[in-house]
Every structure is written in structure tokens, then in C-alpha cells.
Amino acid sequence: MKFKLHSEDIFLAPERALDWLRRRTLLVADAHFGKAASYRAKGMPVPEGTTADNLRRLDAAIDRHGAERVIFLGDFMHDAHAHNPRTLAALRDWRARRRQLALVLVGGNHDAKAGALPVDLGIDERPEGWREEGFAFCHHPCEIDGAYVLAGHLHPAWRLATRREGLRLPCFHFGARTGVLPAFGDFTGGMMVDAAPGDAICVVTPERVFAVPRAAAGDAAVQAAGAACMAALAPSVAPALGTSAQAQAAARVHAAKARKGEPETLNLLDGTPAYGRD
Template sequence: MTISAGTPFQFLDQDLLLLPQKAIYWKQENALIAADVHFGKVGHFRKAGIAIPRNMEQDDLAALSDLIYEFQPEKIYFLGDLFHSDINNDWDWFVLWRSQFPKVEIILIKGNHDIISDKHYTDLGIILHKQLQIGPFLMLHHPLADATQQAPGGYVLCGHIHPGVNLVGRGRQSVTLPCFAFGKNQAILPSFGKFTGRVAIISHKADRIFGVLKDKVIAIG
């Protein structure tokens, strides 16, 4: 199937495509980049007796599958919080999904929710890192503690805070959109998972903000 068109963004001499599925396609690396998928969060809440629709997890896996079929990436970089909790029933869905794309290299930058034993990941051929420098980018999970200071490994791509941007209309109606936030020294990606929530962020003058709508990504600032 053909997915919704993304927004091209040339940055640091790299060709990025910002996708409404809240991921990035990086042309030079033929790679997808996504943050904060939080697989297993639905199972975690259901295990605690909270009624959450089961199909939310499958929807995220289906969205990833569609991106793979569309772009045929060699690699997927996950910027932390791939799986939300300890092993639960949702892990079986993830294992099944992984088996469908054995040739795609999967690299996980471990986040604070990635508490499953490393062996579970490595048994699936998933490569683990605390941080990773690729080209001009330094891939992390957490944003820089001081965003005014440049990281020694390059421009940071990260997640963790599930960024959003608040838009106010002429009639004072407002909406908060998930967003890609490119600052001077780092870019914070929106959370890929549907069951993650989002927070509003403050946009500095140097920031490039791209809001995510259902079928497109729009430049806001």
C-alpha cells in the first residue's frame, strides 16, 4: 500500500522525510527512525485490570509494517522505549512482527522503559546501544540536560518527552499536535505509539517545529 506523503526536510546535508506516522525516513542511510513506541503498554494496563482495546498494539505494528513495505529500509533506529514494561502477552505479537522482517536491521537505543533482559532483544537479532553516532547525528533516548550546549558526538536525535505543540485559532479554540522539534543542538521526535500521550513544549526562535496531522506534516515555525 502507499502511505501518506511526508514532508521533505534537508538538514545537515541529509535528506529527511518527516512522516505523519511520526517517524523519519533518512534517505542517505535508507533507514527509518522512530521514538517511544511503547509496545506492551496496552498489555501492561490490561494486566492491571484497566480496560484498553487490544488492537492498539496491532495498529502500531501495522503502521511500522506499512512503512517497511513502502520504503524498504535496510535499518530501523528506535530511540528508546521500544517495549514499555516487563514481558507480557504483547511480546508475542512483537516477536511475530519481527519474524516477518528478518533482513531489516533493528537498532535500539535503550530508554528508561526498556527493562526487559537484553537477551530477549538479542535473540531477535536486535542490536542494543546506550547511544550511537551515525553521520552527523548522535542518537540518544533522553534529550540533552542543557539544550544550549552541543553534544560532543554530533547533533542529537532523541525522544522521551513525547513533544507536542499547542495551536490557538482566531476563535480561541486550541489543539495540541504531536510534533517534530528541531532546535539548535537537538531534535526531539514525537512518540510513535498511539497509546503514549503528549506534552506541549516551548518553541524557541531558533527551533523548527513540524506539527503532525492525520495524513501530513506541516511546518509551524
């Protein structure tokens, strides 16, 4: 999904990453590489393969618009147990294929616990609040004078609801001065967003990102957005919206856009959604 954020063209990727198009820069929050291995080391029955899956998604997000740099907004590694031979070998193999890619890490709370990164990963570490043009990059959401903050840490999620069912999804949450990215890593959970009036919420499915109309609970537009997302995920379980003509009309618009494969373009903090191709 493409949108404008402080006059910059941004793409929200279904891989749960943000693409700053003009700077060919991909932003990723909370990768938590090695988390599953860390849990297994503590005796928990956690499936293998999450690092490989995460790296495949990262490749897809990088290749979509030809990113030349990735900025990790904290929690690159989960903890000290994540520095196990298998996880590090996967990261080194990936890095060997991506030697021309610039990597930057703004440290998070888990990075501090995990310890120093291997030098051969070639990651440039920066402090929280590091700025570039009109943006400031942090792990912990905050406000910084003179900049729009992009951060992670919270693993934001949003609940879409219709009259019969609800669906909880990871989301991007953009306020007036701070934007929070969803957790990139698998097996990371999520925290429900407490959105203020005027904030923009964009929920993420495995294949699409949807802008959620902000309105009072039970509003027809909110129900329509919920139905459209559910239909995209699993048409067989998409619930009916009821008899409201407004709800049905809104649902038809969302469904038509989804069928045409038109990514939604949102002028964030303006409140006006629009549609257009990449």
C-alpha cells in the same frame, strides 16, 4: 514531509517516524510496545489491539522509502508486564516477516525497567550517544559536541490555535543541536513543547506532516497554519480566520498545497519553508 537537516535529506512520516533517506534508515522513538497490556494487567480498562496497530504503521513507514534499518530511540517496551505472551507473539510474527531488516535499539528508561529483550527479535542494542556520521542517537534529549542529536523521551506536542479553536498534535521539534521525535506508540500522551526562537516545529496528523511558521502569538501565519491543519483533519470543524488579508492569503496558500498533495519541504534551521514533490 521532506527537508534538509545538516545537509542530509530527511523525510518526516505521518506515522510519527523520521526517514534518513540516504542511509535507508527509519528512526522511531517511544514505541512503548505492550503499554496497553501492561495497564490491563493492572486492572485498567484499556482497549486491545494497539500493538497490531502500531506494527501496521511501522510497516507503512518502512515501506514508503524502502528502509533497510530501523533505529529505535528508546522505550521499545513499556515495562516488565509488556513481556506478555500476546505482545511477544505479535512482535515475533512481525520480525519473522522482516528478517532482512536490521533493528537497533538505543536503550531508554522504560527499557531498563522492562528487562532483557528476547534474543530471537534480533535487536542490536547500543548505548546512548552512539554516533553515525554527523548524528548522535539518544533516548534523552541532550547536546553532544560535534554531532546533531536525535532523541525521544519527551513525547513532544504542539498546540495550533485560531481565534475560535485550538488543536493539540504530536510534533517533531528541531533545535540548533537537538531534534526530538514524537512518540511513535499509541496511548502515549504528549508534553507541550517549549520552543526557543529559531526552533522548527512540524506537527503530525494521521496523513500529513505540517511545518508550523514560527512567529509571535496571534500572527496571521500561525493562525493560517492552524486552520490548514484543522481543515486537513476535519473540514467541517475548520474555524474561520477573521478578516485579515494576510491571514486569508496564507490560508489559501496552505490549502492549495494540501489539495495538490504536495509534501512540504523545509530547510530546517534556515527558517525558509519551500514546497516540492518527493
